[in-house]
Structures are given as structure tokens and as C-alpha cells.
Amino acid sequence: MTRVNATATRVLVLNSGSSSVKYQLLDMADGSRLASGNVERVGEGEVADHTEALKRVAAELDARDLGLHSPRLAAIGHRVVHGGTRFTEPVLVTDEVLAEVEKLVPLAPLHNPANLTGIRVARALRPDLPQVAVFDTAFHATIPEAAARYAIDTATADRFGVRRYGFHGTSHAYVSRETARLLGAEPADVNVIVLHLGNGASASAVRGGVCVDTSMGLTPLEGLVMGTRSGDLDPAVVLLLARVGGMSADEIDTLLNKRSGLLGLCGDNDMREIGRRMAEQDPAARLAFDVYVHRLRKYVGAYTAVLGRVDAVAFTAGVGENSPAVRAAALADLTALGIEVDAVRNAVRGSAARLISAETSRVAVAVVPTDEELEIASQTYALVRA
Numbered sequence: 071m072t073r074v075n076a077t078a079t080r081v082l083v084l085n086s087g088s089s090s091v092k093y094q095l096l097d098m099a100d101g102s103r104l105a106s107g108n109v110e111r112v113g114e115g116e117v118a119d120h121t122e123a124l125k126r127v128a129a130e131l132d133a134r135d136l137g138l139h140s141p142r143l144a145a146i147g148h149r150v151v152h153g154g155t156r157f158t159e160p161v162l163v164t165d166e167v168l169a170e171v172e173k174l175v176p177l178a179p180l181h182n183p184a185n186l187t188g189i190r191v192a193r194a195l196r197p198d199l200p201q202v203a204v205f206d207t208a209f210h211a212t213i214p215e216a217a218a219r220y221a222i223d224t225a226t227a228d229r230f231g232v233r234r235y236g237f238h239g240t241s242h243a244y245v246s247r248e249t250a251r252l253l254g255a256e257p258a259d260v261n262v263i264v265l266h267l268g269n270g271a272s273a274s275a276v277r278g279g280v281c282v283d284t285s286m287g288l289t290p291l292e293g294l295v296m297g298t299r300s301g302d303l304d305p306a307v308v309l310l311l312a313r314v315g316g317m318s319a320d321e322i323d324t325l326l327n328k329r330s331g332l333l334g335l336c337g338d339n340d341m342r343e344i345g346r347r348m349a350e351q352d353p354a355a356r357l358a359f360d361v362y363v364h365r366l367r368k369y370v371g372a373y374t375a376v377l378g379r380v381d382a383v384a385f386t387a388g389v390g391e392n393s394p395a396v397r398a399a400a401l402a403d404l405t406a407l408g409i410e411v412d413a414v415r416n417a418v419r420g421s422a423a424r425l426i427s428a429e430t431s432r433v434a435v436a437v438v439p440t441d442e443e444l445e446i447a448s449q450t451y452a453l454v455r456a
């Protein structure tokens with residue numbers, strides 16, 4: 071196994087997307103954030119490719135004496151979007167791991183290639199340093215077959231890897247655990263519905279720390295209404311657009327991923343803008359909000375049934391952490407399910423994890439800021455220290 075010296079307590083987290091590289095440097099001795107940044111528009115002019123982008127990250131860190139060659143750096147943790155059924159835990163990157171991640175590219179054609187490039191470039195820059203891949207799908211690997219299977223011909227499904235994998239796993243893992251902590255309980259004793267509502271959005275049902283269902287599926291397109299993604303849809307919509315609309319697979323892909331969701335419904339994908347427009351009685355903004363909230367409520371109801379007993383509902387990510395209006399509407403009139411939001415607590419802004427349920431609420435309702443970088447760093451550090 072890899073040897074890491076005792077003073078090496080820092081982890082660099084890299085999130086290499088298709089057109090950006092985000093990074094954070096954390097010190098796991100105290101959880102502090104030493105540096106963070108985002109190299110954008112990779113492949114468009116100034117930053118020619120991921121090699122160039124990572125060199126920039128290295129230069130930005132060097133300039134602050136936190137460079138890639140610092141002996142205090144213990145490892146680099148990479149976010150990898152799709153781990154398929156092969157990767158259910160973080161792994162130390164080897165040539166064999168890279169080859170396996172490569173095989174998953176058809177399942178995540180936009181994301182996995184960028185993630186792989188980031189890993190390859192980072193390895194070239196520091197071949198001696200442990201690199202860890204942390205998969206967005208991993209936390210959902212525990213979902214039982216009944217929830218993971220689509221009801222299509224099994225042989226066809228297996229041949230193409232068609233099943234529900236789920237995404238935002240590091241966030242669901244982190245937030246479900248932090249929710250237990252907020253309640254002063256062990257994760258093993260708590261059932262939580264996590265609502266990750268950012269530009270992408272997903273819900274998960276977590277029983278005693280173990281994920282048992284989630285709203286995203288084969289790809290991050292299924293489930294909740296998102297900023298620009300449709301979420302759940304009758305698959306025949308795709309057929310109609312192809313047969314009657316004459317649209318190609320790529321055109322439908324772009325429509326459903328980039329021009330749907332809140333944006334498709336009202337022309338804005340930012341909940342703040344939608345709030346402003348609703349205050350001016352804009353009917354399209356109102357409709358977008360209502361469709362968004364209706365879908366969310368359906369998942370809360372569904373996951374209440376899946377879990378049987380719910381101890382907490384936790385809101386996280388951009389919308390979940392910052393929109394009292396969405397939280398209030400999503401859980402309005404659910405007293406029959408034991409869910410009561412306190413209007414005053416819900417309206418309070420803050421950056422800490424907090425309860426917003428009424429004293430009389432049987433189910434705790436919480437706002438729990440997510441921290442995917444910290445979770446990736448923690449998992450990376452745990453692996454190289456093991």
C-alpha cells in the first residue's frame with residue numbers, strides 16, 4: 071500500500087468537468103480550506119485543454135506556496151461521475167481502474183472522459199502521489215434491485231447496463247450523516263429523506279445510513295424537475311419527438327438536458343429570478359415553480375412510503391439551502407405525514423445546519439448545507455491513511 075508521511079495531511083480535490091476544472095485544497099488535520107478555485111472555459115481559447123487547466127491549478131497553488139509538490143500533500147481526490155456497478159467505494163487509481171472507468175464512458179459520455187483526463191494529467195504531474203477516484207454513484211450502490219431495475223426486458227437491460235445508478239452520492243452521504251448529527255443521533259438510527267436541490271436536483275431515501283432509493287437513474291436526467299433538465303418523463307415523449315418531430319437523438323438529448331426543467335417552462339433556471347417574477351404575477355414563472363414543487367412533493371410522499379418511518383427531511387444545495395419558498399411549498403399541508411415546517415424558522419437565513427420544523431412536528435425538517443469537496447477529501451484521506 072501507499073506510504074504517506076505523518077505530516078502530509080492535505081488533500082487536493084479535483085472536479086474536472088467537460089469545460090471546467092474546480093479545485094479545493096483541504097487540510098484534514100482540522101478540515102480547513104486552504105485554497106479553492108475554478109478554471110473555466112477549458113477548450114475554448116486561452117485554456118486549450120485539461121492539461122493546460124491543471125497546470126493553471128498547479129500554478130495558482132504554487133503562487134501561494136501550496137503547490138502540488140508540497141510534502142504536506144497526502145493525495146489527490148478526483149470526483150468521477152459514473153462508477154457503474156463496478157465501483158461502489160472510493161478506489162486508489164491504478165492503470166486497471168482507469169481502464170474500467172474508460173469502459174463506463176457510454177454511460178456518462180460527457181462526464182467520465184473529462185474526469186479521466188483530469189486524473190491522467192494529475193498523475194503525470196505527480197506520478198508518486200496517491201490519486202483516489204470518488205464516484206458520484208457509489209453511495210447509491212446499496213439500492214435494492216426492486217428500486218434499481220427498470221421494468222424492461224432483463225437481457226436487454228443487462229446487455230447495455232441499463233439500470234438506475236443515482237448521482238450526487240457524495241452529497242447525499244454527507245447530508246444524511248450531518249442530519250443525524252444535527253439530531254444528536256447515530257446515522258444507523260435515523261431514516262432521512264435528502265432533497266439535494268441545486269442546478270441539478272435529486273432526492274434520496276436513506277435508511278439507517280444506507281441509501282435505499284434515489285430519484286436519478288441511468289443518468290442524472292431522471293427524477294426531480296431541475297434547472298435545465300426535465301426529470302421524469304414518459305419515454306414515449308422521446309419517441310414522439312423523434313418520429314413526429316423529426317428530431318435526432320442528439321437534439322432530444324440537448325432539449326431534455328439543457329433546454330428543459332425550469333428553463334424550458336419559463337425561460338429562467340435560477341430560482342431567485344423565478345421568485346422575483348412570481349412577485350410580479352408572472353404566470354410562466356408561477357407554472358414553473360408549481361411544476362417543480364409538485365414533483366418534489368410526490369417524491370417526499372413516495373420516499374415516506376419507501377422508508378415506512380421518516381425521522382427527518384433534509385434540504386440542501388443552492389435552492390434547498392436558500393429558498394424558504396420552495397421548502398415551505400414542498401412540505402405544506404403534510405401534517406398527516408407528521409411533517410410541519412415552522413414559518414419563522416424557515417425564513418431565517420444562515421450558513422449552518424439547522425432545524426426548521428415546528429415543535430409539534432413528528433418528523434424533523436432540516437436545512438443542511440452540503441459539502442461535496444469535504445466529503446471527497448475525507449473519503450480520499452481515509453483511503454490513503456488506511
Ligand code: AMP
Binds near residue numbers: 267268342392
Ligand atoms: P447549486 O447547483 O447547488 O450551486 O445551486 C445553484 C442554484 O441555486 C441556482 O441556479 C439558483 O437557482 C439556486 N439559488 C442560489 N441562491 C439562491 C437563493 N438565494 N434563493 C433561491 N435560489 C437560489
